[in-house]
Amino acid sequence: MTKMLVKSKKARPPRLEKPKKQYALHDCALYGLKGLGQLADRLQITSEELSALVEVRGGYSVWEQNGRVVQAARPLLRKIHARVATLLRRVASPNYRYSGVRDKSFISNAGQHIAPHASLKLDISKFYPSTSVHHVWKFFAHRMHCAHDVAAILAALCCFQKRHLPTGGVHSEVLAFYCHKGMLDALNERVLGRGGVMTVYVDDIVITMPGACASDLLWADRLISRARLTMNRRKSRVIGAMKEKLITGVRIYRGEIHxxxxxxxxxxxxxxxxxxxxxxxxxxxxxxxxxxxxxxxxxxxxxxxxxxxxxxxxxxxxxxxxx
Known part of the structure; x- marks a missing residue:
């Protein structure tokens, strides 16, 4: 019998919670922060540790995986990212968000699109690298009503080299969502007005509605551009009502999932x-x-x-x- 070599598996960091109790955005612990002492307290670190983190250089490990560059924070900074992610995940999400939400999954996300209507699959180019430090600062300063200097520190801590969200950040998914929630809300409002449904799973945006067509794709492109993002026109497309749909790793055909x-x-x-x-x-x-x-x-x-x-x-x- 052939003897096969099997290596032990490396331990992974603990997963983020999917909270049962959720609250409004204005009840989030990161809302309305006016001083660095408040910020340190909400991040569960000391003021000295916060100052050191702001000045740190090279807080990331960077490698290539499956043709993509992964930027992952080292342990101390990852702890901050995990805290930010945990607090934002406790905010009640709109119905169309399916990633990082309790009792929702990639399967229930796909299941929203079994109706016999055409679908739009929207692909945003380089979603995390395109979510800039300005996007993050604007979210904390304008949506979360933090003092501008506090918002600047949060943006710096949350972004790779103070440029954009890291591709391997534990907080990148939820923070990118809230940075672009205004654009996503506008998309969803139009879809609901047309009797359709939209879901967002990380950076996968899928719309299923009566009469969905190429002109809707152009409209979505303009809305995404106004958010300082770029829609990948090669990957974004209309899927006919009777065609097979592949959504978040699930095949949908004739009203059934496989x-x-x-x-x-x-x-x-x-x-x-x-x-x-x-x-x-x-x-x-x-x-x-x-x-x-x-x-x-x-x-x-x-x-x-x-x-x-x-x-x-x-x-x-x-x-x-x-x-």
Missing amino acids: APAGQHRKVKLLHQAIATAADGEDVTSRIRSLQGHLDHIAQIDSKYLARARGHRAKNRRALLTSS
């Missing part, structure tokens, strides 16, 4: 790659990738749940045996 065919193909290929691995070859990444794809499929289609659980048990034994 796992994408690509997921099933990847499962088959990974099975083959693991089965044909050479003696002593490291298959750790393949085993984890296979389990990830099986879990994804099982979340969408419950008839695959037993298979995913069986493979998890089998993989767990393999990991323990090889450690």
Whole structure:
């Protein structure tokens, strides 16, 4: 029997909470801050630590992953980012927001678009790098009514090299959402007026409504441009009412949701790659990738749940045996 090499998995930082109790924006602990002492208290650090963080250089690790540059804060700064994210996640979100919200998921997000109408998929180019330090300052100064110097410090702490939201920031999703909420609200208002539905999942904006067409795409482009963002015109498109829709990793066809065919193909290929691995070859990444794809499929289609659980048990034994 071929012996496969399996490496142990590195520990990950704790996940952010999805709070049960939520409040209005004006009740957020970051709202209306007028001094640095207040800011330090709300961030749960000392004034000395705050001053040191403001002056710190090189507070990020940067690497390339799958063709994208990842900018992730180092532990002390990540703690601040996590605190900002936690406080903003406690603010009650509009109905159209589906990421980072309790009892909502990528599946329920896709499920909003099963109606037999055309859909618009809007892609914003480089969403986090396009959310500038000015966007962040404006949110804290104008929407959160913080003193301008406090807003400037918060923007500096939250942005990579005081330029834009970091691509790997734990706070980037929720903060980008609130920075651009005005634009998203305007989109949603028009969609509701047309008897449709809009959802936002991280940077995926999908609109399904009667009569959706190319002119609506142009209107969305203009609105996004006014927010100092750029819509990727190559990736943004209209999907016909009778066409297959792929939304946040879920396939929608004729009013039903399924796992994408690509997921099933990847499962088959990974099975083959693991089965044909050479003696002593490291298959750790393949085993984890296979389990990830099986879990994804099982979340969408419950008839695959037993298979995913069986493979998890089998993989767990393999990991323990090889450690």
